[in-house]
Amino acid sequence: MINFTKMHGLGNDFVVIDAIGQDINLTAEQVHFIADRHFGVGCDQLLLVERPVRENADFKYRIFNADGGEVAQCGNGARCFARFVREKKLTAKDEVTVDTNAGQLLLRFIDGGLITVNMGVPKHAPEQIPLLMKDEAVQYSLEYDGGIVSFSALSMGNPHAVIQVEDVVSAPLETVGPWLEKHPVFSERVNVGFMQVVNRQRIKLRVYERGAAETLACGSGACAAVVAGIEQGLLDSNVSVGLPGGDLLIEWAGRGQPVFMSGPAVSVYEGQIRI
Numbered sequence: 001m002i003n004f005t006k007m008h009g010l011g012n013d014f015v016v017i018d019a020i021g022q023d024i025n026l027t028a029e030q031v032h033f034i035a036d037r038h039f040g041v042g043c044d045q046l047l048l049v050e051r052p053v054r055e056n057a058d059f060k061y062r063i064f065n066a067d068g069g070e071v072a073q074c075g076n077g078a079r080c081f082a083r084f085v086r087e088k089k090l091t092a093k094d095e096v097t098v099d100t101n102a103g104q105l106l107l108r109f110i111d112g113g114l115i116t117v118n119m120g121v122p123k124h125a126p127e128q129i130p131l132l133m134k135d136e137a138v139q140y141s142l143e144y145d146g147g148i149v150s151f152s153a154l155s156m157g158n159p160h161a162v163i164q165v166e167d168v169v170s171a172p173l174e175t176v177g178p179w180l181e182k183h184p185v186f187s188e189r190v191n192v193g194f195m196q197v198v199n200r201q202r203i204k205l206r207v208y209e210r211g212a213a214e215t216l217a218c219g220s221g222a223c224a225a226v227v228a229g230i231e232q233g234l235l236d237s238n239v240s241v242g243l244p245g246g247d248l249l250i251e252w253a254g255r256g257q258p259v260f261m262s263g264p265a266v267s268v269y270e271g272q273i274r275i
């Protein structure tokens with residue numbers, strides 16, 4: 001039996017497992033089973049909380065998409081990880097440093113039960129798009145269904161494509177999402193965000209996530225969309241991102257600077273799963 005906590009960040013939901021106090025070694029198939037909403041517990045991603053790798057870190061955490069694939073970054077997951085280690089009394093710190101496969105994150109508890117994550121510095125021509133590599137251009141275009149799909153491509157530690165649309169409600173997420181997610185120009189697939197610019201301090205966003213399909217919120221996707229919008233001169237440095245599951249605050253001071261994301265994290269229930 002494995003003990004877990006079911007959590008969410010604005011409806012992007014997680015199975016969070018303490019792999020320090022439990023001896024856990026999950027295959028991709030087992031992650032896929034746990035994530036299944038009919039045969040398992042059900043979640044967008046599964047998070048494993050482990051001992052740190054580097055001396056200056058408090059923990060390591062690993063992220064697995066519902067399809068079983070391990071990935072390196074998850075914004076909503078980072079906030080839920082922070083809430084988890086505090087609620088499980090694995091730390092009493094107000095600021096937690098965590099190792100991830102994308103590097104180190106700094107997580108801070110702020111007023112109102114919110115958590116701010118330093119998501120690191122965005123990379124503008126992520127290595128996952130060698131075929132499209134231009135001179136640090138951040139806008140790319142591909143032919144699709146007799147037309148052209150233009151997008152910004154960048155990495156927040158995981159790859160993102162950001163498409164600007166007039167209205168997120170009518171965005172072609174169900175068709176363009178899976179098409180671009182698996183497009184061969186992205187050697188490791190990609191998360192696909194559909195961004196509607198409301199004004200210079202507000203966007204609306206829907207994300208078709210790599211390995212999980214559409215989620216109610218995507219933290220790294222919100223960061224990528226704001227970076228893309230600022231790069232195109234459409235947004236100021238502090239932006240409220242309206243996702244189907246709720247709002248995140250994203251702050252970015254420009255190239256070479258880290259992106260900060262602030263938002264909630266909620267524990268829903270504790271459980272055990274037979275694996």
Ligand SMILES: N[C@H](CCC[C@H](N)C(=O)O)C(=O)O
Nearest residue numbers: 074075076158210218219220
């Ligand atoms: N699907 C993402 C991982 C989860 C990201 C998302 N849930 C977030 O909050 O950033 C990927 O394959 O890179």
